[in-house]
Amino acid sequence: xFVDPDxxxxxxxxxxGDDVHHIRKVMRFRPGDPVICCDGRGTDYxxxxxxxxxxxxxxxxxxxxxxxxxxxxxxTVAQSLPKGDKWExxxxxxxxxxxxxxxxxxxxxxxxxxxxxxxEKRRERWMRIVKEAAEQAHRGTxxxxxxxxxxxxLLSRAASAGRAMIAYEGGGQPIQQVLAEDDHSSFMLIVxxxxxxxxxxxWEAEAAGAVPVSLGPRxxxxxxxxxxxxxxxxxASGE
Ligand code: SAM
Numbered sequence: 001x002f003v004d005p006d007x008x009x010x011x012x013x014x015x016x017g018d019d020v021h022h023i024r025k026v027m028r029f030r031p032g033d034p035v036i037c038c039d040g041r042g043t044d045y046x047x048x049x050x051x052x053x054x055x056x057x058x059x060x061x062x063x064x065x066x067x068x069x070x071x072x073x074x075x076t077v078a079q080s081l082p083k084g085d086k087w088e089x090x091x092x093x094x095x096x097x098x099x100x101x102x103x104x105x106x107x108x109x110x111x112x113x114x115x116x117x118x119x120e121k122r123r124e125r126w127m128r129i130v131k132e133a134a135e136q137a138h139r140g141t142x143x144x145x146x147x148x149x150x151x152x153x154l155l156s157r158a159a160s161a162g163r164a165m166i167a168y169e170g171g172g173q174p175i176q177q178v179l180a181e182d183d184h185s186s187f188m189l190i191v192x193x194x195x196x197x198x199x200x201x202x203w204e205a206e207a208a209g210a211v212p213v214s215l216g217p218r219x220x221x222x223x224x225x226x227x228x229x230x231x232x233x234x235x236a237s238g239e
Contacts (some may be wrong), residue, residue: 001136002142003037003045013037013047015057023049023057035059042140067140069097071239076104076161076187078154079226080110080193084225088129091145093227095133098234101144102130103188105154109195120146142197151201154190155208162186164210167225168202172212175229179236189229194222 001022007014008206015023015037023029037045037059044067047059068132081087090101106114126145135239149157158164163184165175190210197205202212215228 001035001037002040002131005039005041008037008039008045009061011061012050013045013059013060013061016055016139018148020053020055020057024052024054029057030100034062036138038135038138038140040141042070042139044068044140052140057099067138069098069138071100071238072101072185073233073239074162074189075210075230075233076101076103076186077191077226077230078105078149078157078188079191079222080105080107080197081112081148082193082222084110086221089125090223090226091126091129091132093144094230095130095139096137097227097230098142098239099230101142101146102126103146103149103154103157105151106109107151107154107201108183108198110193111195114148115119116148123147147152151204155204157192158188158205159208160211161188161209164188164190164205164208165213166197166202166205166210167192167215167227167229168197168212169214169219170196170199170202172214175213175215175232176236178211178213179232180237185237187233187235189226191222191226191229 001019031049033049035047044059045064046063050060051058063189077094106134129141163182
């Protein structure tokens with residue numbers, strides 16, 4: 001469970017909020033049962049439940065250790081917002097695979113219509129999905145989900161990334177080749193919408209420093225491309 005660092009003492013940790021319901025009613029834990037807590041900053045705490053109350057669970061710290069599930073590289077997955085629940089699937093799988101943050105953006109062929117108000121509402125849901133996936137994957141931090149960016153904002157993020165790559169089925173070097181010659185520790189992966197990128201967008205991304213990469217001879221769905229790209233980077237970096 002991710003716990004507010006302010007509720008982590010040297011000997012005990014207090015769990016509050018929705019996680020108390022999960023402990024009591026879903027997992028039906030008892031005093032003495034083991035629980036792994038995480039401060040969301042890369043440290044895990046092995047604990048044993050001491051007291052279970054209706055609004056809090058107090059755990060006794062047994063051992064403190066670096067979170068094993070946290071990669072040493074930082075990878076941002078930037079995706080042109082796809083239709084339906086594909087983005088939520090990318091958030092969940094991307095968190096399991098080790099993504100550090102997610103940037104949804106709008107590009108020329110993005111099908112869904114987004115306004116800032118609607119996006120903020122959905123963002124709370126997205127952050128819940130990421131938190132649950134991070135707990136399930138024993139991550140040490142909860143990846144960030146940034147507000148929906150427009151194309152120019154996306155380009156400026158790409159310019160400040162260590163190694164930005166734009167997935168482009170119309171050209172680009174094989175991703176495994178780019179990664180073989182790369183020793184960056186921070187990456188930004190840019191993936192287009194169902195209708196793909198306009199050629200102009202690929203040029204602009206390249207001008208901003210993003211390398212166009214191919215993910216192979218087959219045309220992947222947008223959600224598959226995001227996960228395939230992230231997997232390639234994680235495994236090439238030994239994460
Ligand atoms: N232009 C594609 C077509 O002809 O059907 C549609 C775009 S594809 C469904 C969605 C996105 O996934 C693309 O914008 C690209 O970012 C990525 N993608 C899919 N297959 C890829 C590949 N083989 N190499 C690089 N990127 C790919």
